[in-house]
Amino acid sequence: MVTARIRTDQPSRAAHEGIAVRVSLKDVAAHAGVSIKTVSNVVNNYQHVTPAMRERVQRSIDALGYRPNLAARHLRKGRTGIIALALPELGNPYFAELAASVIDAASEHDYIVLLDHTGGMREQELLVSQGFRARVIDGLILSPIELEAEDLRDRAQDVPLVLLGERDYDLPYDHIAIDNVAAARAAVRHLICLGRREVAFIGARRGRSEPAQLRVRGWREELTAAGLSADEGLVAATDGWGHADGALAMNHILDSGRRPDAVFAYNDPMAIGAMRVLHERGLRVPEDIAVVGFDDVIEGRFGAVTLTSVSPDKAAIGRLAVESVLARLNDRAPEPRRIWADYRLAERESTLGRPAAGKVTDV
Amino acid sequence: MVTARIRTDQPSRAAHEGIAVRVSLKDVAAHAGVSIKTVSNVVNNYQHVTPAMRERVQRSIDALGYRPNLAARHLRKGRTGIIALALPELGNPYFAELAASVIDAASEHDYIVLLDHTGGMREQELLVSQGFRARVIDGLILSPIELEAEDLRDRAQDVPLVLLGERDYDLPYDHIAIDNVAAARAAVRHLICLGRREVAFIGARRGRSEPAQLRVRGWREELTAAGLSADEGLVAATDGWGHADGALAMNHILDSGRRPDAVFAYNDPMAIGAMRVLHERGLRVPEDIAVVGFDDVIEGRFGAVTLTSVSPDKAAIGRLAVESVLARLNDRAPEPRRIWADYRLAERESTLGRPAAGKVTDV
DNA sequence: GACGGCATGTATAACGTTGTAAAACTTGAG
DNA sequence: CTCAAGTTTTACAACGTTATACATGCCGTC
Numbered sequence: 052m053v054t055a056r057i058r059t060d061q062p063s064r065a066a067h068e069g070i071a072v073r074v075s076l077k078d079v080a081a082h083a084g085v086s087i088k089t090v091s092n093v094v095n096n097y098q099h100v101t102p103a104m105r106e107r108v109q110r111s112i113d114a115l116g117y118r119p120n121l122a123a124r125h126l127r128k129g130r131t132g133i134i135a136l137a138l139p140e141l142g143n144p145y146f147a148e149l150a151a152s153v154i155d156a157a158s159e160h161d162y163i164v165l166l167d168h169t170g171g172m173r174e175q176e177l178l179v180s181q182g183f184r185a186r187v188i189d190g191l192i193l194s195p196i197e198l199e200a201e202d203l204r205d206r207a208q209d210v211p212l213v214l215l216g217e218r219d220y221d222l223p224y225d226h227i228a229i230d231n232v233a234a235a236r237a238a239v240r241h242l243i244c245l246g247r248r249e250v251a252f253i254g255a256r257r258g259r260s261e262p263a264q265l266r267v268r269g270w271r272e273e274l275t276a277a278g279l280s281a282d283e284g285l286v287a288a289t290d291g292w293g294h295a296d297g298a299l300a301m302n303h304i305l306d307s308g309r310r311p312d313a314v315f316a317y318n319d320p321m322a323i324g325a326m327r328v329l330h331e332r333g334l335r336v337p338e339d340i341a342v343v344g345f346d347d348v349i350e351g352r353f354g355a356v357t358l359t360s361v362s363p364d365k366a367a368i369g370r371l372a373v374e375s376v377l378a379r380l381n382d383r384a385p386e387p388r389r390i391w392a393d394y395r396l397a398e399r400e401s402t403l404g405r406p407a408a409g410k411v412t413d414v
Numbered sequence: 415m416v417t418a419r420i421r422t423d424q425p426s427r428a429a430h431e432g433i434a435v436r437v438s439l440k441d442v443a444a445h446a447g448v449s450i451k452t453v454s455n456v457v458n459n460y461q462h463v464t465p466a467m468r469e470r471v472q473r474s475i476d477a478l479g480y481r482p483n484l485a486a487r488h489l490r491k492g493r494t495g496i497i498a499l500a501l502p503e504l505g506n507p508y509f510a511e512l513a514a515s516v517i518d519a520a521s522e523h524d525y526i527v528l529l530d531h532t533g534g535m536r537e538q539e540l541l542v543s544q545g546f547r548a549r550v551i552d553g554l555i556l557s558p559i560e561l562e563a564e565d566l567r568d569r570a571q572d573v574p575l576v577l578l579g580e581r582d583y584d585l586p587y588d589h590i591a592i593d594n595v596a597a598a599r600a601a602v603r604h605l606i607c608l609g610r611r612e613v614a615f616i617g618a619r620r621g622r623s624e625p626a627q628l629r630v631r632g633w634r635e636e637l638t639a640a641g642l643s644a645d646e647g648l649v650a651a652t653d654g655w656g657h658a659d660g661a662l663a664m665n666h667i668l669d670s671g672r673r674p675d676a677v678f679a680y681n682d683p684m685a686i687g688a689m690r691v692l693h694e695r696g697l698r699v700p701e702d703i704a705v706v707g708f709d710d711v712i713e714g715r716f717g718a719v720t721l722t723s724v725s726p727d728k729a730a731i732g733r734l735a736v737e738s739v740l741a742r743l744n745d746r747a748p749e750p751r752r753i754w755a756d757y758r759l760a761e762r763e764s765t766l767g768r769p770a771a772g773k774v775t776d777v
Numbered sequence: 778g779a780c781g782g783c784a785t786g787t788a789t790a791a792c793g794t795t796g797t798a799a800a801a802c803t804t805g806a807g
Numbered sequence: 808c809t810c811a812a813g814t815t816t817t818a819c820a821a822c823g824t825t826a827t828a829c830a831t832g833c834c835g836t837c
Contacts, residue, residue: 073572075793086817091795099815121550122488123793126822131485131550133528140514142712147510151503151531163548165496166529168514185526187484187494187550209436294716320713327716349505350683353657353690355718438823449787454825462785486823489792 074117083111094119125187133163134190134376137179139171143292143320145346145365146194149215152369153192160377162189171196171292180206190376211379213372217265223387225375229363229394235269236276237396238315238343238361243277245402247313247341250274251285253300253325254292254317263317266345270315285311289321297321301328312340319344319351319360326356326401342401357399364393437480446474457482488550496526497553497739500542502534506655506683508709508728509557512578515732516555523740525552534559534655543569553739574742576735580628586750588738592726592757598632599639600759601678601706601724606640608765610676610704613637614648616663616688617655617680626680629708633678648674652684660684664691675703682707682714682723689719689764705764720762727756 076094080087085108092100093108100108111117125131136153138146146168154164165185169175176198178184180191194215203222206212214226242250252270255263271281284307287300297316301324304311316322322344326336336342336356344351347362371390378385439457443450448471455463456471457480463471474480488494499516501509509531517527528548532538539561541547543554557578566585569575577589605613615633618626634644647670650663660679664687667674679685685707689699699705699719707714710725734753741748 073793077793087793088795088818089816091793092816095795101815104815118549120489120793122485122494123822124795125485125550126483126489126792126824127794127796129822133550141504141510141517142507142514144505144507144510144713147504147507150529151505154504154529154531158547163528163530163550165526166513166517167526168517184521186481187488187496187526294712298716320716323713323716327718330718349657350507350686350713353661353683353686355690355693436823439825440823450823451788451825452786455786458825462783464785467785483823486792487825489794489822490824490826492792 073120074115075120076117079108079111079115079117082115083108130380131187131189132161133165133188134192134373135165135167135179135185135188137167137169137176137184137191137193139169139194139196140292141166141168143318144348144350145318148348149194149365149369152366153372154369156370156373160373162373162377169196173197173199173202177202180212182210190380192372192376211376213375213379215368215372217263219265225379225388225390227368227371227375227390227392229361229368229392231265232269232272234345234361234363234394234396235266235315236273238345238359239270239273240277241359241396241398241402242313242315242341242343243273243279245313245337245341248279249282249285249309249311250279250313250315251287251304251309251311252315252317253287253289253297253304254321255286255288257288257290266315266317285309289317292318292321294320294324294327297324298328299324301325305332305334314340314342316342316344319346319348319358322358322360322401323351323354326354326358330355336401337403344401347397352399356401359399359402360397362395362397368392436483437478438483439480442471442474442478442480445478446471493743494550494552495524496528496551497555497736498528498530498542498548498551500530500532500539500547500554500556502532502557502559503655504529504531506681507711507713508681511711512557512728512732515729516736517732519733519736523736525736525740532559536560536562536565540565543575545573553743555735555739574739576738576742578731578735580626582628588742588751588753590731590734590738590753590755592724592731592755594628595632595635597708597724597726597757597759598629598678599636601708601722602633602636603640604722604759604761604765605676605678605704605706606636606642608676608700608704611642612645612648612672612674613642613676613678614650614667614672614674615678615680616650616652616660616667617684618649618651620651620653629678629680648672652680655681655684657683657687657690660687661691662687664688668695677703677705679705679707682709682711682721685721685723685764686714686717689717689721693718699764700766707764710760715762719764722762722765723760725758725760731755 076087076090079090090108093105134157136150138150141147150166157164165188167179167184169179176195180193180203188210190211192213192215195218200220200222212224214224216228217231239250252267255267267286274281287304289296289300297320314325316325322342326342329336329340334340342358344358344360347360351358351360371392439450439453442453453471456468497520499513501513504510513529520527528551530542530547532542539558543556543566551573553574555576555578558581563583563585575587577587579591580594602613615630618630630649637644650667652659652663660683677688679688685705689705692699692703697703705721707721707723710723714721714723734755
């Protein structure tokens with residue numbers, strides 16, 4: 052069969068007219084009357100090329116509209132220029148914002164991001180970590196939820212892996228996170244300083260125990276340190292981490308007859324779900340119950356009651372994750388590191404004495 | 415330099431121990447004592463392979479832990495198995511949810527999604543549409559904001575392009591969207607049926623005119639059809655489409671001395687930003703001012719006042735987009751089509767007579 | 778029992794790129 | 808002028824895969 056490729060005398064014109072033309076180094080070389088490798092040298096900014104030659108070849112490149120074939124380059128070099136980012140859920144705005152920050156950071160290094168989501172399910176996380184979902188990647192940034200250390204232990208080390216988030220493995224991989232225990236303690240301390248004495252925790256994960264563990268621990272430690280009781284009856288387990296889960300958990304606590312004067316939620320959507328329930332039940336935030344969330348997502352700043360939240364430096368996390376992956380790719384790979392990103396506590400109406408009045412706060 | 419590849423007598427064992435081993439068809443062929451192509455045939459489920467041979471080769475594949483090299487396959491076949499999805503913003507939960515739906519749909523066809531975001535900036539959209547940001551893709555799904563028709567007209571037709579969203583081009587590309595004019599009219603009609611007479615529109619785009627145009631048009635048409643005046647003084651232009659922009663716009667309208675009895679916002683985040691302002695100014699929703707948003711993002715269901723919103727069928731949009739791209743890839747390419755996705759109006763507290771009481775609504 | 782036809786397996790040549798090594802030029806010193 | 812020591816360019820062989828075309832073996836049939 053005749054190859055379906057279209058060649059014209061004036062490919063540049065053809066290209067301009069929108070006809071598919073694939074131009075290879077070979078074509079450029081022929082056009083410029085030099086060898087393929089010389090063209091390659093020009094394309095790759097090889098040092099020893101005379102300005103005259105560079106000029107001449109560049110002219111042909113422009114004329115033909117040549118663009119390197121990445122598949123071939125990849126096959127040859129073993130690099131794709133793609134890193135994968137696997138997150139539990141895109142629906143959670145925290146992860147969406149994180150994804151944006153990773154994409155931007157990667158793009159600064161001329162890397163492109165392949166995005167995947169696991170739903171926080173071990174099965175999916177396993178597939179991702181072993182590269183079965185995306186097999187064209189130079190590196191992987193994974194934010195695991197259910198994955199166990201053992202799942203990662205016998206992973207083929209083909210592509211470098213960087214872990215994100217709250218899970219705490221003892222494994223030879225870079226891990227980027229904020230200090231969850233300290234951050235949780237800061238949040239709870241803030242509540243205690245407001246005079247709250249019964250602080251509920253919403254969002255311990257039902258079933259497998261690990262996720263949220265660190266934040267629960269922070270909650271427990273801080274209460275204990277303050278001489279208050281860390282009453283496990285005030286810890287509400289949930290199946291997921293969405294608004295609805297927060298609402299369910301809040302209802303559950305209130306239905307059990309408890310009346311905490313503060314709630315610390317695993318994340319913002321859950322805190323907002325909880326606030327909705329409080330509103331429905333006629334409980335005032337923060338007068339009756341103060342609420343603190345985690346992640347500082349944008350929507351927390353625009354509710355009827357704006358939400359106090361632990362605010363991780365998402366931009367830094369994205370940047371650090373990308374840099375870690377690329378460092379390992381380029382063999383500048385030091386010992387596996389635990390990298391702590393910054394965070395702060397963004398205080399808003401949900402923990403203030405007086406609720407809103409005036410202008411939109413803290414945008 | 416010696417190639418860094420490690421080969422052992424028992425690669426499977428090595429793989430299990432996490433040592434990087436790259437196994438090619440050649441290795442499998444040697445191991446099974448057959449030709450490379452035969453192994454390839456097995457891998458590709460070629461029809462004419464005896465069960466015995468298939469069995470034997472498969473055994474070698476498993477033993478060596480062979481996995482096809484996608485770069486090579488791509489180079490040979492001209493396909494990557496990757497489609498790109500370029501959205502304006504991931505921070506907007508609508509787009510995040512849409513991304514999730516595209517990823518899922520793609521994964522059903524064994525395709526992987528490369529995600530990019532343009533910030534809604536023409537420059538970025540141009541780069542994306544011409545494939546300068548991602549050059550390893552089989553197809554592109556783009557949700558443009560500022561891009562003009564002319565920008566797409568002289569695009570090289572290398573990879574199929576499918577357009578998403580409100581922009582309305584007369585170009586030979588598939589376009590998937592809901593009927594924005596009709597949806598906007600439905601939203602405004604709903605407000606009118608509630609007895610509202612002064613309906614403001616928030617979110618006409620400042621500067622370049624196109625985006626939001628269809629929704630503004632729907633607003634205008636429906637008001638006119640109802641015999642009401644489509645007062646352009648009630649249309650607030652904004653720079654972006656976030657919560658803060660909605661808040662600014664709402665403030666702007668109120669500061670101008672107008673007191674509309676309803677607000678129709680370009681999207682949910684803007685509607686929520688507007689509601690926050692109304693709350694700060696002591697105006698009640700819906701009693702004083704009813705609010706309708708667009709996109710039906712999850713957070714609209716958990717505010718103190720839940721938000722009525724136009725709810726596009728995001729799953730369908732994602733699915734249709736992926737199917738369109740793949741159809742065009744496989745040459746089953748009919749005439750460029752405009753495909754309408756479903757939508758409905760999700761009615762909630764922000765347009766009800768009486769606000770919440772009872773349970774979390776409509777999750 | 779040779780022969781067409783079919784099912785099965787194989788050798789080889791691409792795909793477009795870059796690394797290596799060697800060839801072809803410069804240049805400047807003796 | 809020659810030759811050594813650069814600098815610049817070239818030829819060629821990979822990278823791992825699949826398409827093509829061909830070789831083989833096995834039927835049943837004339």
